[in-house]
Amino acid sequence: MDIALVATEAPTPEDRAAIIAALTRFNESQVGPSNMRPLALLLRDPRGATLGGLWGRTGYDWMFIELLAVPESLRGRGLGAELMRRAETVAVERGCAGIWLDTFSFQARPFYEKLGYTLFGEIAGYPRGGARYFLHKRLEPLSPPG
Secondary structure, three states: OOOOOOOOOOOOOOOOHHHHHHHHHHHHHHHHOOOEEEEEEEEEEOOOOOEEEEEEEEEEEEEEEEEEEOOOOOOOOOOOHHHHHHHHHHHHHHOEEEEEEEEOOOOHHHHHHHHHOOEEEEEEEOOOOOOOEEEEOOOOOOOOOO
């Protein structure tokens, strides 16, 4: 069978689904199902419009926080910390061992560290002149091997 490697800037949802399906089959053959579940904690105004919030997912016994945004006009009210506390509560309810996330040097690393998150990785120069940081917080003790 001839296979073509095609680069595209216009992939389809079906392209993404095919890649995910292949990766999921392999991962599940190695460690079982991920039990992936989404999470959205939304900040809404009185009319119901979403202004910001937290977006993440749980899988393989960990929560990943992909997005956290509090509009500048709402900062300083503790909403970011409350979103993180609520995410931690959900993570515990779902049986997660911990939470991980990433942030840029121009974003919120000190905020996360103040909440007990620990740096476990860094990409210097991403973006150029900055850095991308990876942090985690364990919600339960590390299990001994075996």
